[in-house]
Amino acid sequence: xxxxxxxxxxxxxxxxxxxxxxxxxxxxxxxxxxxxxxxxxxxxxxxxxxxxxxxxxxxxxxxxxxxxxxxxxxxxxxxxxxxxxxxxxxxxxxxxxxxxxxxxxxxxxxxxxxxxxxxxxxxxxxxxxxxxxxxxxxxxxxxxxxxxxxxxxxxxxxxxxxxxxxxxxxxxxxxxxxxxxxxxxxxxxxxxxxxxxxxxxxxxxxxxxxxxxxxxxxxxxxxxxxxxxxxxxxxxxxx
Amino acid sequence: xxxxxxxxxxxxxxxxxxxxxxxxxxxxxxxxxxxxxxxxxxxxxxxxxxxxxxxxxxxxxxxxxxxxxxxxxxxxxxxxxxxxxxxxxxxxxxxxxxxxxxxxxxxxxxxxxxxxxxxxxxxxxxxxxxxxxxxxxxxxxxxxxxxxxxxxxxxxxxxxxxxxxxxxxxxxxxxxxxxxxxxxxxxxxxxxxxxxxxxxxxxxxxxxxxxxxxxxxxxxxxxxxxxxxxxxxxxxxxx
DNA sequence: CGAAGCATTGAAGTGCGTCAACAATCGTGG
DNA sequence: CCACGATTGTTGACGCACTTCAATGCTTCG
Numbered sequence: 001x002x003x004x005x006x007x008x009x010x011x012x013x014x015x016x017x018x019x020x021x022x023x024x025x026x027x028x029x030x031x032x033x034x035x036x037x038x039x040x041x042x043x044x045x046x047x048x049x050x051x052x053x054x055x056x057x058x059x060x061x062x063x064x065x066x067x068x069x070x071x072x073x074x075x076x077x078x079x080x081x082x083x084x085x086x087x088x089x090x091x092x093x094x095x096x097x098x099x100x101x102x103x104x105x106x107x108x109x110x111x112x113x114x115x116x117x118x119x120x121x122x123x124x125x126x127x128x129x130x131x132x133x134x135x136x137x138x139x140x141x142x143x144x145x146x147x148x149x150x151x152x153x154x155x156x157x158x159x160x161x162x163x164x165x166x167x168x169x170x171x172x173x174x175x176x177x178x179x180x181x182x183x184x185x186x187x188x189x190x191x192x193x194x195x196x197x198x199x200x201x202x203x204x205x206x207x208x209x210x211x212x213x214x215x216x217x218x219x220x221x222x223x224x225x226x227x228x229x230x231x232x233x234x235x236x237x238x239x
Numbered sequence: 240x241x242x243x244x245x246x247x248x249x250x251x252x253x254x255x256x257x258x259x260x261x262x263x264x265x266x267x268x269x270x271x272x273x274x275x276x277x278x279x280x281x282x283x284x285x286x287x288x289x290x291x292x293x294x295x296x297x298x299x300x301x302x303x304x305x306x307x308x309x310x311x312x313x314x315x316x317x318x319x320x321x322x323x324x325x326x327x328x329x330x331x332x333x334x335x336x337x338x339x340x341x342x343x344x345x346x347x348x349x350x351x352x353x354x355x356x357x358x359x360x361x362x363x364x365x366x367x368x369x370x371x372x373x374x375x376x377x378x379x380x381x382x383x384x385x386x387x388x389x390x391x392x393x394x395x396x397x398x399x400x401x402x403x404x405x406x407x408x409x410x411x412x413x414x415x416x417x418x419x420x421x422x423x424x425x426x427x428x429x430x431x432x433x434x435x436x437x438x439x440x441x442x443x444x445x446x447x448x449x450x451x452x453x454x455x456x457x458x459x460x461x462x463x464x465x466x467x468x469x470x471x472x473x474x475x476x477x478x
Numbered sequence: 479c480g481a482a483g484c485a486t487t488g489a490a491g492t493g494c495g496t497c498a499a500c501a502a503t504c505g506t507g508g
Numbered sequence: 509c510c511a512c513g514a515t516t517g518t519t520g521a522c523g524c525a526c527t528t529c530a531a532t533g534c535t536t537c538g
Binding site for chain 2 (some may be wrong): 516517518519528
């Protein structure tokens with residue numbers, strides 16, 4: 001199950017069997033977590049990080065007045081809270097959006113890996129930086145794109161991220177979020193998120209039913225989104 | 240001039256004179272850069288990072304249709320593009336908002352520092368993660384806060400960040416951005432940014448003239464912003 | 479089978495955008 | 509040191525994308 005993480009990693013760097021062993025051994029425990037659970041609460045003291053091996057998770061930030069923003073979605077292969085390794089407590093919650101399988105990596109093991117295999121340390125730093133790039137692109141969406149464009153953009157991004165770990169079909173992917181959760185990703189109300197989906201449907205760009213997203217016209221979707229994938233750093237050469 | 244960076248660093252970790260020497264030596268060149276200049280263009284190949292020693296810079300992302308979003312502001316003491324060290328090219332531009340003094344740190348020097356002084360490496364990783372936390376908070380602002388609340392939030396954040404490096408007065412700070420630039424930080428049009436400032440003024444919360452921001456009622460401003468500073472990780476204990 | 483959550487629709491309101499004009503300030507050259 | 513064009517700040521009228529409120533069916537699941 002950890003192979004999905006190794007797949008993602010191998011897209012960036014080639015690793016020795018010794019390094020692979022070190023990564024496999026860093027996971028001390030594999031847990032099943034139910035959907036709609038809070039894996040980590042903001043402010044909580046941390047001494048391990050969580051490797052998402054299956055399912056979907058999200059980083060959420062709440063205002064006292066009740067509004068919620070999802071600042072990042074995580075899919076299989078992602079480290080959900082690698083930044084907890086240096087921050088030691090998070091400024092956001094980490095929640096499950098579906099049933100998940102999680103690999104627990106104690107920070108002391110991470111420390112050993114980084115010290116013993118600097119190239120892996122470099123990779124994990126790199127991957128934290130790609131996370132940050134995704135959040136910047138979200139800020140661009142929230143600040144400048146229309147509701148339609150934002151939603152189209154999210155669908156395009158997820159297609160590439162899922163495809164990179166072999167979790168996409170040629171024409172779409174499983175999409176477990178409710179419309180409420182989707183609206184929290186996009187800074188919209190549920191009502192308007194619903195109307196926006198319908199408009200994308202009406203234009204023959206996507207279909208969304210039974211938690212399955214079908215992309216009918218990917219070029220068209222990318223056009224509306226003004227999508228440019230370079231921020232995902234997917235073309236990075238292997239070193 | 241690099242002392243402002245050391246000040247910021249010393250708020251987090253205590254450093255030996257040897258470590259201080261290594262940091263000082265990592266800066267191979269100090270440059271003056273004019274205001275409204277593009278220091279780094281998105282996509283450009285990088286082999287050094289820039290330490291902002293004086294002035295203000297911003298990370299900006301543009302859409303093909305012309306809209307611009309500022310995804311982060313940088314003030315004295317910040318590494319503007321530390322993430323370039325692992326990413327090697329950026330997904331955004333880095334521009335000057337005022338005349339700036341910049342310390343150039345070649346990536347090879349950074350590499351040496353990180354390998355020779357793991358605690359400094361940890362700190363720089365930590366500080367990149369705080370950057371990301373600031374961007375997450377921006378996403379929360381753009382997605383969920385009103386124009387007034389967003390602007391109030393930005394003013395509160397900058398007060399704490401500037402105060403941390405001794406660049407704030409008790410009642411405010413120098414604020415070199417034009418209203419256009421401010422509006423690009425907040426995902427607003429210039430016109431509405433202008434009206435929002437006026438409303439904050441009218442309520443007796445801030446004054447902004449001659450590039451000087453005066454905070455008349457910090458508690459009130461924080462209230463409107465629903466401001467909670469924990470995401471800045473300013474209280475982190477020194478190790 | 480019933481309750482709770484989820485998706486959908488309609489009607490009405492509003493925060494912010496757009497367009498357009500003008501005033502104030504700044505920078506630069508003569 | 510003044511002249512003058514360019515940038516920045518300000519204001520008004522109007523429009524619209526998105527929100528709000530409310531109701532109704534649909535699905536899910538204990």
